[in-house]
Amino acid sequence: MTAQTTPDTARRGPTAREPARGERWIRRTPLLPGLLFVIAMTQIPFLFTVYYSFQDSNLLRPDSGSFAGIANYGRVLGDPLFRNAVANTVVLTVGAVLLSLALGLALAVLLDRSFPGRGIVRTLLITPFLVMPVAAALLWKTSVYHPVYGLLNWALSPFGVEADWVNDFPLLSVVMVLTWQWTPFMMLIMLAGLQSQSPEVLEAARVDGARPLAVFRRITFPHLRRFVELALLLGTIYIVQTFDAVYMITQGGPGQASTNLPYFIYLQAFRAFDVGEAAAAGVIVVAATLVVAMFALRVVSSLFEEES
Numbered sequence: 001m002t003a004q005t006t007p008d009t010a011r012r013g014p015t016a017r018e019p020a021r022g023e024r025w026i027r028r029t030p031l032l033p034g035l036l037f038v039i040a041m042t043q044i045p046f047l048f049t050v051y052y053s054f055q056d057s058n059l060l061r062p063d064s065g066s067f068a069g070i071a072n073y074g075r076v077l078g079d080p081l082f083r084n085a086v087a088n089t090v091v092l093t094v095g096a097v098l099l100s101l102a103l104g105l106a107l108a109v110l111l112d113r114s115f116p117g118r119g120i121v122r123t124l125l126i127t128p129f130l131v132m133p134v135a136a137a138l139l140w141k142t143s144v145y146h147p148v149y150g151l152l153n154w155a156l157s158p159f160g161v162e163a164d165w166v167n168d169f170p171l172l173s174v175v176m177v178l179t180w181q182w183t184p185f186m187m188l189i190m191l192a193g194l195q196s197q198s199p200e201v202l203e204a205a206r207v208d209g210a211r212p213l214a215v216f217r218r219i220t221f222p223h224l225r226r227f228v229e230l231a232l233l234l235g236t237i238y239i240v241q242t243f244d245a246v247y248m249i250t251q252g253g254p255g256q257a258s259t260n261l262p263y264f265i266y267l268q269a270f271r272a273f274d275v276g277e278a279a280a281a282g283v284i285v286v287a288a289t290l291v292v293a294m295f296a297l298r299v300v301s302s303l304f305e306e307e308s
Contacts, residue, residue: 046286052279059273072280082281084256085264089240091171092260096178096242097235101228103179104186109216111187112194129184137248140177141166145249170250170258177245182238186231193227194220226302237292261285 056068076082111122128136144151147164156162165173197220205215243262246252252259252267259267265285269278 049279049282049286052275053283055276055279057275059275068276072276073284076277076280076284079277081256081259082264085259085261088171088256088258089260092174092178092242092258093236093240095171095175096182096239097232099175099179100182100235101186101190101231103183104188104231105190105224105228107183107187108190108194111191125187126184128180129182131181133181133244134248136181137177137245140173140180141249145173166250167254170254173249174242174245174258177249178239178242181245182235186235189227189231189234190224193224197223233292233295237289240289240292 053072054068054070056064056066056071058064107125111118111125131139145165147153147162150165152165153162163169201219202215205219210218241262242260243266246258246260246263247266250258252263261281262285265278265281268274268281272278
């Protein structure tokens with residue numbers, strides 16, 4: 001008797017075989033310590049957060065700790081300070097993402113051209129992304145925004161513009177820091193997209209007499225659409241979690257003028273000591289972030305599918 005070969009078997013060849021279940025587990029064994037560590041550091045704290053979100057737990061009331069159901073979620077969603085934090089988070093995230101994307105695209109177009117010292121300029125432009133966020137926030141607060149000897153007032157004083165930026169424009173102050181910090185990230189993504197263009201298509205457009213602006217609008221920008229989507233989604237996921245810049249520059253003030261969601265959770269947990277409401281707010285923020293992450297993963301997977 002001769003063994004019958006299916007089309008799949010013929011395609012894989014005579015030496016190809018599916019690994020047994022035990023063999024697959026043996027291959028995965030070296031990854032288990034890292035997987036267990038990730039689970040212990042992320043999922044277990046999140047499960048405790050979910051647990052405390054259903055408890056009436058306040059550190060100022062030692063007798064608290066009874067089951068509260070969804071009352072914490074109701075109080076958080078009905079809190080005007082929470083809604084204010086949501087609005088501030090949207091403004092901070094949208095402003096920082098769009099500004100850093102626009103500046104990153106402009107710098108990427110500049111670096112896509114050959115000029116003397118391009119490598120040095122590229123390295124210098126990446127530097128803000130390598131600075132620790134806390135150090136960057138302190139640098140901007142003490143050296144740039146200071147109302148007496150800050151660099152921003154010094155640069156704008158010839159035009160008659162002077163202000164106490166942190167107190168007069170708290171949201172704008174944080175957005176400028178985040179834009180400075182995340183522009184290199186956007187620039188690298190846009191530069192990767194520009195350098196993946198087909199030089200033959202660009203040369204053909206120039207031979208046909210297309211102007212540079214028309215080439216960018218009709219050829220380059222449609223090609224960058226996937227990279228723009230990826231930059232927008234990844235930037236949103238990271239910037240929506242901003243805490244250090246708000247804490248170091250404005251402390252959420254004046255009043256609640258610059259309090260975003262992470263800082264609101266911090267205030268509930270470590271200033272008001274209301275663990276239950278802080279946990280409920282954290283669960284809500286995580287759920288909203290997961291929704292954004294799902295869209296980001298879809299975009300990333302579609303990029304790989306189209307490249308393969």
